[in-house]
Amino acid sequence: MQVIAKSRPVASPPKAAGHLVRDGAGLVLILAAGAAGYWLFPDNLALLTRVIAIALLVLSLDLLVGYCGVASLGQATLFGAGAYAAGMACLRGVTEPMTLIAIGAVAGACAGLVMGTIMLRAHGLAQLVLSIAIVQLAHEAANKASAYTGGSDGLAGFSPSPLFGTFEFDLWGRTAYLFGLGLLVLVFIALKFVVASPFGVLCRGIKEDPVRIRSMGAFVFPVLLKMFVISGAVAGMGGALAAISTQVVGLDSVSFELSANSLVMLVLGGLGSLYGALIGTVIFMGFEHVVSAINPFHWMTMVGALLIAVVLVAPGGLGGLVSRLRPRLRGRNGEQP
């Protein structure tokens, strides 16, 4: 990992053009995959919308783990904050979907601010444990405050108004899916700019060597906290999307299981590249849908084996595997990344 980052200096102009082409192609691919999902699985659009919402969560986790080196097993806190905020706002009369997404983003960002303030006090294992403790605490709090959150029954009974005043959220979830896809693409573009900005590069520097960055005169804590807030906003949007599309917010949206699963998806797809987050989410949730319908315990065995295999064989995840193989396929032209 260190080697990759060191051999990838600040992008030089000709390379930047190449990046632009590659990102354009990536966006086209995402849109094509989204459209394919729309036409191929018209009966499973609810599941696909769920995939998009979780993809936002995994993207947000990638910002922290892949770009800042802050390991978190509590990312669902931010997702759940967005989901509950959107759900509660909708129950109280704010039903415009775009506003709800914005509310989710703000709630997630606030949760990210709090979580970052607590988590960044510690390092390494203690940080990981703090993230777990935060998500468990949030889970208990959501369970306890049943007057606001519905407790273990979940928050239900709200219905968002039509998108832009015309597109109803129908039973088949077409509107929700296309809405989610649009949101995902917008967020993805925005995040591409964020991670390529000087701020994003600074984050990556902190991941590699915080001591050196500090001695260069940068302040580590505010930079990481800023990334926490951005990450919270993204996760919150994911939560709000899940709330809007399913019109119910369950306690499982602030659970350790969801946090751990999102980390697994991220690692499966590959850390430190936004594409990896998307690939991992789609593969994980696709397999989960198929296998756990047969037997949930087979599913656990399979995920476990897959995780062990990824750690041993492909430490960069499936996305990393692709970029490792690509130069070989390209022959002598391709340079080692």
Added chain:
Amino acid sequence: MQTVFSIAIDAFAYGMALFIICIGLSLTMGLMRVINLAHGAFAMIAGYIASYAQRELGTGYAVAILLAILGTIAISIPLERLLYRRIYGSPQLTQVLMTIGITFCVIGITNFFFGPTLKTIPLPAALSTPVDLGFRTVAGHRLFVMACGVIVAGGLWFLIEKTAFGIKLRATVDNAGMADALGIKTQVVYAISFAIAMGLAAFGGVVAAEFLPIEPYYALRYMVTFLVVVSVGGAGSIPGALLACLVLGAIDTTGRYLMPDFGNFFFYAAVIAIVCVFPRGFLGRAQ
């Protein structure tokens, strides 16, 4: 007064039960630097073996415990050689993922073989009857768990501080390369300490089954609890783990007695407070 006494007894017994399981994890994390989230999975395997031995084979409680410990160690040794050995010294995230993977596999496989039901481990008559202490009666099992905890703590302290193996272990931990150069077989030391840790997990899993019932998702449900307890105590420190288990056990039990609807709320609130004040745990060493 009655309530205070029973809370105290339950808290102490629960803390000791936690301690027996967690001290093994504390050893792997502090001495071998492996964040073994699959620790609970080994305790679960032991619980399944003990339950199977008692209910299907008809053995006694003591024999079941022995079988569970031996069986778990027998399963853990190949895993150590094949999987764990590759992640010694890896980044923490790698270790976390690998051991979560092992946990998932263990859950899936055990439930495939034994079925997704709650497994009970019947107590012998001697432990299930209340014991009269003169001024109070206490469940025999509680006393048994406390005694086990004290014995485990004392035994481990003796092993690490007073025996030749303990000296080799500490030398390996402080500087593996130098210990290797001095003729200590560090690989063997690691393998033995891993086996000891797993044996303790197995013992704890069976003995503490009254507090932490053996069920299909045991390994996942208590994974967090064990990890939290160890990091609060400070990885690798026996007194630290003991202190953490007693403090967190007391907080958890008291919270559940007095305010049952709050569930784990106080436990995790205490964890956040403690980790913020002691980032390395109560008695953890600077790294």
